[in-house]
Amino acid sequence: MTSPFVPLPAAAPSTEGTDAAGILRFIEAVEAHPDHEPHGLMILRRGRVIAQGWWAPYTRERRQLVYSLSKSFTSAAAGLLYDDGLLDLDRPVVSFFPEFADEITDPRSRGILVRHVASMATGHRDDMYDIAFGADPAEPVRGFLLHPPEEEPGSVFAYNQPATYTLAAIVQRLAGRRLVDLLRERVLDPIGAGELRWMQQPAGRDLGYSGSFMTTDTVARLGQLLLQRGEWAGRRILSEEWVRMATSPQVSTAGNWGNGPDSDWTQGYGFQHWMARHGFRGDGAWGQYCVVLPEHDAVVALQGQIPDMQGLLDLMWEHVLPAFGSAGTAEDDARLAAHLADAVLPAAAVDTAELSxxxxxxxxxxxxxxxxxxxxxxxxxxxxxxxxxxxxxxxxxxxxxxxxxxxxxxxxxxxxxxxxxxxxxxxxxxxxxxxxxxxxxxxxxxxxxxxxxxxxxxxxxxxxxxxxxxxxxxxxxxxxxx
Missing domain, CATH: 2.40.128 (Lipocalin)
Structure with missing residues (x-):
């Protein structure tokens, strides 16, 4: 059962050393962009909410599908078991699945370790989703391991959904329960997060790599937990060691998801978290973001329908980062709050006719x-x-x-x-x-x-x-x- 909702502490941007005018410029740029449709936004600084809003008809209370931002929560679940001494990062993946271990004969497949699936460094050059789920829909881990990697495990990065699925399957086997139940007891309730729902395949096994539904507030709270190195209100939730490993580069992504240093997909990958030009992040298809900026003691959580995800990050770096450089005015605070309070998505662009x-x-x-x-x-x-x-x-x-x-x-x-x-x-x-x-x-x-x-x-x-x-x-x- 979820705990009663208690809002995060809030403060005016200017009292937390932030220029609300810069935040407003970011929001207006997002709204003006033809490919950007924001649904919910929360910005935290120094542990306080300095800006929040939802574009009607989306609301604060509504859970929304966050696609691959789910991976950040899978990482947290894995961290719990690592901290318990149950999850050995250097244990071969195949050893967790004795029922089909004898079928996995290729040395590279047998050499995939837990740390490799956690960091998307299994040695495969491409996403194995179609192959893994196509080969064995009832046990995609088997379908995944039956297809040997082209390179040595740990040597190359490929954004690989079955890698995360396999990590989630291992966590659920070790915990003896679903990810959502483990996270509810040991992460979500302690940090005051709302309900989380997760799609499954097969029945009883949460997808891990995608398919979770949550509020913007839940996204923001996980970001704040990571920013605080796993501690919440004086209580240790995740070890500092796990958070450090999960949110620092474990494998290079250069040449995979971008063509140069200005791409936020070429900065490296941790344990289910992307490194970014500034800080680190979890993100999901069509515009779901949890951006953590340790150098500014800030978190940006955003949900929306945003095909150009690099474009959104570019706007964040252009407008939000400078806003953390100096305090604005109370008048700017009020303008930002008023804008977000009245946020509405444009309705269908049609010229309506009166019917007889x-x-x-x-x-x-x-x-x-x-x-x-x-x-x-x-x-x-x-x-x-x-x-x-x-x-x-x-x-x-x-x-x-x-x-x-x-x-x-x-x-x-x-x-x-x-x-x-x-x-x-x-x-x-x-x-x-x-x-x-x-x-x-x-x-x-x-x-x-x-x-x-x-x-x-x-x-x-x-x-x-x-x-x-x-x-x-x-x-x-x-x-x-x-």
């Missing part, structure tokens, strides 16, 4: 078939003064109300939590944006009703702003339920 009573009646109860195989079918109904959209897929249903031309309408009533904006662009065309609030993703939906109302069957076209990585069925874009 006859056209509204024709839309009421209309059904739509997917324009492509495997897509979503749809239905539109009049509900009071508003409307309701229902998308039906192989995975289930997504139900959502909407008010044409009136911004975002949030719905939690059927399937995933969503917010909808948009409206009728003509008597026969409806365009909507559906934001899936437990994920970074937004779906563009266009419904075309035939001018001839004889059969009342139209066509629905859907397009993702960013493609979900754990399956693109809209009905499945929600946190796992216990």
């Amino acid at each position: 009573d006859a056209d509204a009646a024709a839309w009421d109860g209309s059904e739509f078939v997917a324009a492509r195989r495997g897509g979503a079918d749809a239905r539109v109904d009049r509900v009071g003064t508003g409307w309701r959209l229902v998308l039906t897929t192989a995975g289930g249903r997504v139900g959502a109300g909407f008010e044409p031309g009136r911004g975002w309408t949030v719905s939690d009533d059927a399937g995933p939590a969503v917010a909808v904006s948009g409206g009728f662009v003509s008597s026969t065309s409806l365009q909507l944006d559906v934001a899936f609030l437990e994920t970074p993703h937004r779906l563009h939906v266009t419904l075309e009703r035939p001018a001839d109302d004889g059969d009342r069957i139209g066509e629905v076209t859907t397009r993702w702003e960013t493609e979900p990585l754990h399956g693109a069925d809209p009905a499945t874009l929600t946190a796992p339920r216990d």
